[in-house]
Amino acid sequence: MATLAPHQPAELAPAHWTEGTPSDEALAHIPGEAGWPIVGNTFKMLSDPHGQTRRMIEKYGRVYKSKAFGGWNVALIGAEANEMVLMNRDKAFSSEQGWGPVLDKLFPRGLMLIDFDHHRADRRALSIAFKPGPMRHYAGSLNRGIAKRLDEWGTGEMRFYPAIKELTLDLAADSFIGIPWGPEADRINRAFVDMVQASVAPVRKPLPFTQMKRGVDGRAFLVDYFTRETHRRRAEGGGQDMFSQFATAEYEDGSLMPVDEVVDHMNFLMMAAHDTITSSATSLLWLLAKHPEWQDRLRDEVIGVTGGVDAQGRVRDLDYDDLGKLELTDMAFKEALRFVPPVPSMPRRALKSFEYGGYQIPAGAHVGINIHYTHHDEEYWDNPYTFDPMRFTPEQVKARHKYAWVPFGGGAHMCLGLHFAYMQVKVLLAQMLPRYRVELAAGDPDWQAWPIPKPKDGLKIALKAI
Incomplete structure (x- = not known):
């Protein structure tokens, strides 16, 4: 103790x-x-x-x-x-x-990088973006965006990681920013990648031609972009997207959050949502492709909740109020987060x-x-390198140490967007599994462990029509 x-x-x-x-x-x-x-x-x-x-x-x-x-x-x-x-x-x-x-x-000054009273005040102000009203808005955006992209993917072989990374960024543009990215998309994506890779660069100073320099330059680009957008959102009176919620967030005394702090929080949360959800969705698809019996069970559950395909051959949306009904899907995602935690x-x-x-x-x-x-500690998990979503039945969870599973952290710094992550992954499976059977196209990939896990080959899968 x-x-x-x-x-x-x-x-x-x-x-x-x-x-x-x-x-x-x-x-x-x-x-x-x-x-x-x-x-x-x-x-x-x-x-x-x-x-x-x-x-x-x-x-x-x-x-x-x-x-x-x-x-x-x-x-x-x-x-x-x-x-x-x-x-x-x-x-x-x-x-x-x-x-x-x-x-x-x-x-700097992202929600994870502040403590105590400052953290508590900012977290309370920003939590408005994850209330039921905005979350319902995000759910609609996710269903539309994912359905459209899955139709574009079609059947055949693909590299899932870069594809879901691009999709996650596009979804963030709609749900988080409320606008299409347009020609800035590649530059914004590159900035996020450079910043995350720079976080574990051996050279810690932004010297010319180093990864840290690329990361610092990426931050400067995004600070400029989000600063201009914050002023615009405040002038226009906000909206249902996450950025508008942040831009107009108020402290308990009714004062607005300073613009530079809004920018830092948005910068951090976009990174967190973009890269961690990409990693988590990839690890879940990898494990479901390896374990088709679980893929079938989740497909049956999804169809039982949403109805699957309608009379016109379109996959039905997953309603926000039905998220809690996907119990097996929830357990499988938790097991994927145990297997490959996005923050190791x-x-x-x-x-x-x-x-x-x-x-x-x-x-x-x-x-x-x-x-x-x-x-993966045998003190808490039997056969820890075996994929077994049944570890997360209520009985198993109750019997285990509460902090043996902490993919979203815990305490005051518990991930603010964890419910958004669950929602995006559940909508992805609800749209994907009634359309396609997912198979590995090139065997098990090697995984890059840091700074956020990803398969080195991009996870080569094959999508086959149901």
């Missing part, structure tokens, strides 16, 4: 990620390794993060330190560690200062010294939980 130590210094200055960092001597009692000179374990983490985690746990246990990306990180492994860090009951951990060294040049690990910074697993971790230490490892 984790306990806070008596020594509880004040919060560290958020702009200075190295200020107050514990010395090597202060961390000497924690087992681990520094890796190679200068780069530490950075390249090991980038090339095989899951394998590196397993090796470190086998060698040092469930609390260990590793030097990567310029400094020490203390890994805290297991469901109890997840609960302690994510619930953060004593305000001992900063999300802002954990993600800051990785994302501050790219996604989460960093934090200790604002106070604390004890965990028999070790005293000093204030200022960069710490992290490993979601992917916990999702």
